[in-house]
Amino acid sequence: MAGIYIHIPFCKQACYYCDFHFSTSLKKKDELIQCLVKELELRKDEFKKETVETIYFGGGTPSLLTNDELAFIIDAVYKHYKVIENPEITLEANPDDLLNDRIIQLSKSQINRLSIGIQSFFERDLELMNRAHNANEAIECLSTATQYFENISIDLIYGIPGLSNKEWII
Numbered sequence: 001m002a003g004i005y006i007h008i009p010f011c012k013q014a015c016y017y018c019d020f021h022f023s024t025s026l027k028k029k030d031e032l033i034q035c036l037v038k039e040l041e042l043r044k045d046e047f048k049k050e051t052v053e054t055i056y057f058g059g060g061t062p063s064l065l066t067n068d069e070l071a072f073i074i075d076a077v078y079k080h081y082k083v084i085e086n087p088e089i090t091l092e093a094n095p096d097d098l099l100n101d102r103i104i105q106l107s108k109s110q111i112n113r114l115s116i117g118i119q120s121f122f123e124r125d126l127e128l129m130n131r132a133h134n135a136n137e138a139i140e141c142l143s144t145a146t147q148y149f150e151n152i153s154i155d156l157i158y159g160i161p162g163l164s165n166k167e168w169i170i
């Protein structure tokens with residue numbers, strides 16, 4: 001059994017704490033998608049004996065890709081690899097990309113798991129980290145996402161300067 005991780009190295013803005021590889025320019029987005037699909041084809045023999053159980057879009061901010069772009073990449077996985085019947089397909093997504101309509105659209109796509117970059121529910125922390133979303137968006141996207149997706153995880157950051165244990169427990 002195998003899992004395929006697909007890195008989408010684009011973000012709206014740079015969070016101050018981040019060490020991942022990303023660019024805030026989307027100029028190369030189309031080119032990158034074409035290259036990813038090409039690489040999936042070129043490396044298909046590496047997984048000849050494997051069956052793919054999971055597909056994971058990480059980043060960066062994969063929720064910057066449109067549903068059509070995500071489907072284009074997923075189709076390439078199906079085309080070149082043996083995939084189980086109901087694979088887990090995860091999208092890492094930021095709350096500012098998860099407005100109601102987008103969540104509903106995604107719930108009708110092949111994506112069946114969301115990993116949401118909440119990081120904090122406090123405005124002060126989000127500003128300190130230069131996150132692109134605010135506290136309301138964090139709460140609202142989670143409330144809608146749980147109505148449309150059964151499989152969700154969220155990222156939260158512990159140890160932000162000024163964050164008390166009491167706030168963490170809340």
Ligand code: SF4
Nearest residue numbers: 011014015018059060
């Ligand atoms: S959105 Fe994620 S990957 Fe992008 S800068 Fe912020 S923490 Fe880093």
